Amino acid sequence: MTKIVLVDDHELYRMGLRVAIAQIQDLAEIIGECGSSQELEDYLHEQGAPDMIILDIRLPDGNGVDIARRLKTEYPDLKIIMLSSEVSEKIVNDLLEIGVEGYMSKMAQTSDIENAIRTVTTGGNFYGKSIAKIIMDLCVSRSAGHSHKNTRKQPNPSELTEREIEVIQHLCNGLSAKETGEKMHLSHRTVETHRSNILHKLGFSNAAELIRYAVKEGLVDWQ
Template sequence: MISVIIVDDHAMYREGIRATMSKTACCPVKIIGEAGSAAEFFLLLSEGNIPELVVLDIMLPDLSGVEIARRLKSEYPEIKIIMLSSEVSEELITELLEIGVDGYLNKLARKEDIQAAFCTVIGGSQYFGRNVAKMMYDIYLNKQNKNTTPKKKSIFIGKKQKPSSEQTHPILSEREQEIMRLLCDAKSVKEIAEQLCISTRTVETHKSNILHKLGFSNVVDLVKYGIKEGIVVL
């Protein structure tokens, strides 16, 4: 069972998040606390209520959620964080990525997206959703362009290449390409399994193989690559 604290200054929104997460199929959830401010949240922590996941609003009355996330990642690096915001900007996403938060959700997200974010983050990956993917890739490109001697990584998908003496290129099977597209489309493992009529374990195996073959450690980097190569159309 995953322990969760919800931090948002609107009680009705906290109630909605709690109800949605309680119906998440991937893992049982225990809400061990709720807070409407930074002060209330840090009081919960001081009382020994240390969650595995914090769902954290960016706009709080006494302290920015970004500053709370920064402090959490410094003092409690094992706690996973999903940020909530009604607005998104390149500056905000850049800051969240630098802090190392585990996920981002628009406050208008559908129940299915909230559940997908929860399952993805608890599963050890990052979740930022389809709407943020293009912005993340733009940030990635800007960083790459600042490098005066960028190294281009040669990766080929679905097309066999002649091996060279210097390197060989990883190749994805048709099934792996299909699953990659669905992952880049912010589909959860459960949704992919249902759509392709295969088990969640099979999807997890394919996902692991895809990341390994392409040299990525998480789905966020996979999305960046998918956009760059035209595999994902936004």
């Protein structure tokens, strides 16, 4: 099971997360909790890095973006899901550049928490629907000004099957692998396999690159 450390300064919120995650069988185990950046630093120094950290964007002694940036430098294999009660273009942009695997609203439902952990654990990226829309807007706004800097041969959309394009459309609209599977009458594992194959086929390493490509090629409606 995925070993997780919760980092949030509100004890009741951590308790709620712990209970919600404990109800998900054979997926994850909470092995530690921290209420501040300093507590997290002490934990990592004493216990080492877990598989995943669920990290609040705002802590009393630190900014979650800065903390995530440092963690990704010191523990490159560590997976991070950010928690936030607010969503802004700047925060999303910063976290995409850092390379965090997930970004989830603190208003998320239990099913969203399960989807986020499951998606990130299996090598994917999880963004809520509102966050996926911001990513798409960022990709559109950048496409004109940065296209001349990209010297890599761009993949051809014709390389994708109709089913793969449908998977891309659902994922770009912020649906998890489980939700996509329900819409397409597939298991979430089949969707995860499709997602992995799509990234490999197109030569991308994460969902942000896939969304940028999908917007540029007109595979999704971003308005």
